[in-house]
Amino acid sequence: MNDDFIKMVEVSKIYKDGNTGLTAVDSASINIPQGSMIVITGPSGSGKSTLLYLIAGLMEPTHGEVFVNGKSIYKLRDSSISRLRKETIGFVFQAFNLIPSLSALENIIASRIMDQDKRQKKAFELLDEMGLTSHKDHLPSELSGGEQQRVAIARALINDPDIILADEPTGNLDSENGEIIIRILHELNSQGKTIIVATHNPELFMAEGVQKISILDGHIEIDAGANVYGRE
Amino acid sequence: MGENKQKDYSDLSIYHYIGNRVKHYWARYILMIITISVSVSVLTTILSLLFGLYNSEIEILPYNYEFFRVRLSVNQAEALARWLLTAAGLIVISSTAAIFNTIRSSVWESRKDIGILKSIGLTNREIGKIYTIETLWVSLSSWLVGLFGGLIVSNQFLHQLFLGGDSAMFFAPSSSGFGVIIITFIITSIISIMGSHSSAVMASRQDPIAMIK
Secondary structure, three states, X not given: OOOOOEEEEEEXXXXXXXXXXXXXXXXXXXXXXXXXXEEEEOOOOOOHHHHHHHHHOOOOOOEEEEEEOOEEHHHOOHHHHHHHHHHOEEEEOOOOOXXXXXXXXXXXXXXXXXXXXXXXXXXXXXXXXXXXHHHOOOOHHHOOHHXXXXXXXXXXXXXXXXXXXXXXXXXXXXXXXXHHHHHHHHHHHHOOOEEEEEEOOHHHOOOOOEEEEEEEOOEEEEOOOOOOEEOO | OHXXXXXXXXXXXXXXXXXXXXXXXXXXXXXXHHHHHHHHHHHHHHHHHHHHHHOHHHHHHHHHOEEOXXXXXXXXXXXXXXXXXXXXXXXXHHHHHHHHHHHHHHHHHOHHHHHHHHHOOOOHHHHHHHHHHHHHHHHHHHHHHHHHHHHHHHHHHHHHHHOOOOHHHOOOOOHHHHHHHHHHHHHHHHHHHHHHHHHHHHHHOOOHHHHHO
């Protein structure tokens, strides 16, 4: 077990808007152990999504460093950070972000376009697990929100990543579909995956072993007793 | 059964991806092909006129040259050629600019898909390759359509203008024709690659999230 599997050191993100700047994340320093399940909570606009994007290598911080498995990810070359996004981190967006011109199955294996091995066996297994086998040829526009979110989760899992980041994964779903997604994320965590979920409904995800980080106006607060730790 | 289904998708490749995009965004691609074809047609017409003036057709100018029923002297014919050359230069510049801009905005319109591809682990180089192939495929199809249209227009125009309606040269292969084909092909290819490359570079400088949003 790696206690510093994900490490943020004095990370800030300031969105520039003309001459002014909006601080979304302010000097965040946290360590997340491998295999943990973390819920990041806070009101809308508090910086939850930004924190996830920073960990996922999707958005360069204004200051500070993000380490994943000991590598400072924003110091990596384009090809290396892309490999990290492909093989180590799976990201699930609130708005699904499926490619509209590709079917459900093609979206799942989209990251393998350039590869000889399309991992189709794995894709079919994931479709089966997500209950989407009969929808494999459907375009995203032909799927419900819950189905699209399950395709997005399958896409995040196709390369068997160690880390799953989910940004409000139940935000656009009804309660039934929301429960399915929550169950899937808990199952993945029980298989040893590190799961980080940003949500404004933490109670939906709380269970034994799940730890909570609160964020307000870009400042992080870690619940007492949590295995995650921050620095002053 | 399951095995067969899996084989159906063994070809999810760049070409499969591009094919799906063309099917899905067909209206955008038709508009793009029309815009580029028109530009290529204009290029073809003006280059054919120039080639015509400076190759075989120019020989008839000094003796019995009529331009819209006005008889021209040698000096006047040469002045006309210079004027056409200047106009051609401007038209060539604006046509290439139109092709460049069409390609660039087409790739730029795909920035959300590019952002998604980046977020799931494709490198800038891989994405650049996909969109360069797509752009070349679309622009060279447009080049074929535009060339055909431009050659018809220019041949009709040329024989009306210089040969008094004698249709002997209509569609006849000539050194002028081959020159026009090669030049328009080179211009279209280079401009397409430059257009898609500049968009890809612009996209690669952005975080995936900035492109998705």
